[in-house]
Structure formats: C-alpha cells, structure tokens
Amino acid sequence: PDSPDAMSDPNAVKILIAGDVRGNLASLYKRVEAVNASSAGPFAALFCVGRFFGSAAAAAGDGEDGADATPAASDPNADIRAYVDGTLTAPLPTYFIDGLPHGREFCRHPDGVVAPNITFLRRAKVYEIHGLRVAAFPGRHNPLAHDDESQLAATTAERLGEYRAADVRALRQSNASTGVDPSGVVDLLLTNEWPRGCDAFAAAAPGHAV
Numbered sequence: 001p002d003s004p005d006a007m008s009d010p011n012a013v014k015i016l017i018a019g020d021v022r023g024n025l026a027s028l029y030k031r032v033e034a035v036n037a038s039s040a041g042p043f044a045a046l047f048c049v050g051r052f053f054g055s056a057a058a059a060a061g062d063g064e065d066g067a068d069a070t071p072a073a074s075d076p077n078a079d080i081r082a083y084v085d086g087t088l089t090a091p092l093p094t095y096f097i098d099g100l101p102h103g104r105e106f107c108r109h110p111d112g113v114v115a116p117n118i119t120f121l122r123r124a125k126v127y128e129i130h131g132l133r134v135a136a137f138p139g140r141h142n143p144l145a146h147d148d149e150s151q152l153a154a155t156t157a158e159r160l161g162e163y164r165a166a167d168v169r170a171l172r173q174s175n176a177s178t179g180v181d182p183s184g185v186v187d188l189l190l191t192n193e194w195p196r197g198c199d200a201f202a203a204a205a206p207g208h209a210v
Contacts, residue, residue, distance in 0.1 A: 013131050015188075016046045016092070023054025025079035025090075033091050044130040048096040049190055052120075053077055053103030080106060083115040090117035095129065097121050097138040098192050100161030121190070124167040125174035132187040137171055139163035140192055 016035065021028055028048075036043050054076025075081070082088045084106060099107040099120040112120035121127060121136035128134075142162040145153050149166065157164050175184050 014041070014043045015130075015132070016043050018046060018048045018050075020050035021048055021052045021096070023052075023077045023079055025083065029091055036092060043092060046090075046092045046094045047134070047188070047190060048094065048098075049192060050098060051102070052096040052098050053080065053106070055102040077103070077106070080115075083118055086116070090115070092117070093130070094118045095121055095134075095136075097136050097190050098161065099138070101159065104159075124163065124171040126171070126186060133185070135171060135175060135186040135189045137163065137167070137189070137191045139167065 016032060018028060018032075032046055035041060056076060080103075083090055094117060096118075097120075099112075099114075099122065103114075103120075106114050107120050107122065109120075112122045114120055120138075121134075122138060124137050124139075126133055126135050139157070139162050142157070142160075145157050145162055145164060147165050149164075153164065154166065156162075175186065
C-alpha cells in the first residue's frame with residue numbers, strides 16, 4: 001500500500017498465505033477460520049506455497065521429510081480426503097502450487113480442481129484470482145532436466161513436479177499476453193523455492209543450500 005490508509009481501504013483484497021501444509025488441512029483450516037473471523041478478516045482467499053500434500057516417508061519419519069515428521073499415520077492425506085469426498089468444505093478458496101508427486105492421485109483434473117474451494121495452480125502462468133494478478137510458478141528445479149527440451153523430459157518433469165526452461169518461458173509469455181494490465185505488473189508471485197541470495201543479509205547461514 002502507498003499509505004497507512006490503504007490498509008483500511010474497504011475495496012482492498014485481503015488474502016492469507018501459508019507455507020508447508022504437508023496434508024495437515026485440519027490444523028491449517030482451524031487457524032484460517034479463527035483469523036478470518038477476527039477483526040483482521042474477512043479474507044478473500046488462501047494461497048499455499050511449499051508442500052501441500054503429506055508423504056508416506058514423512059509419516060513414517062524417513063527421508064528428507066523425516067525431520068518434520070509427526071507420529072506415523074496410515075494415510076498422511078486423510079485430512080484432504082474429507083474435502084475431496086465432500087464431507088467437509090474449505091472455509092476459504094484455497095490455491096496451492098506444490099501438488100506433485102505426493103498428491104498425484106488428487107491432481108488429475110486438467111484445471112487443477114481438487115475439491116470444492118481447493119485448486120492446484122498447476123501451470124506456470126498468470127492467473128486472475130479475486131481481482132489479483134497471480135503469477136504461479138509450480139515445481140522444483142532439477143538441473144539435469146531444466147534445459148532438456150524433449151517430450152520425454154516434459155512428461156517426466158510434470159509427473160515429478162519439476163519445472164524446466166520451457167515453463168519459465170511460458171510464465172513470461174503468459175504475463176506479456178495478459179491484457180488486464182499492459183504494464184506486466186503482477187500482484188503476487190508464488191514459487192516453491194526461495195530465491196537465490198535471499199539469505200545474503202541473514203544473521204546465520206542457512207542449514208542447507210538454497
């Protein structure tokens with residue numbers, strides 16, 4: 001906002017942003033409902049970056065997810081199934097960008113619909129969402145596949161949740177071809193990965209390479 005008054009603009013679009021969900025929708029939505037009902041709300045949408053779905057490795061305490069694991073569960077995505085089958089409804093329109101590979105069974109719809117009010121922004125493009133221009137760049141970097149232009153690489157990267165140079169071009173083209181704002185300015189950029197150099201002024205070095 002340009003001024004303090006902008007925060008109280010009745011026409012402003014207010015959103016919530018969350019990090020890793022890892023399948024814990026019950027905990028996430030409990031917090032979302034509380035803040036949405038508070039004096040800070042109401043909010044128009046919830047955007048999630050980081051891992052949205054749980055994985056069997058995390059549930060068992062193995063692999064790279066083990067450090068964040070909770071006690072083993074038979075189904076790390078049990079919370080999500082309740083929304084997919086209609087037992088529960090998300091309290092806010094929810095958009096996420098990290099669905100693969102752990103959420104493959106839920107992310108089959110070509111438009112990214114997972115459940116009512118829950119959508120996977122599966123393409124690298126600029127979306128118009130609740131009056132905002134949202135640039136979504138899903139996936140993770142794999143240096144071995146990034147510059148591979150073959151169809152096999154494209155299919156494999158999509159299945160594994162990786163992006164390639166072609167996706168970078170697609171996002172730029174989407175932004176340039178969106179006629180709503182000829183300036184090319186976006187309101188929100190969603191990525192799974194931290195940008196290079198984000199730790200440049202950190203008091204301590206990161207625990208692993210960024």
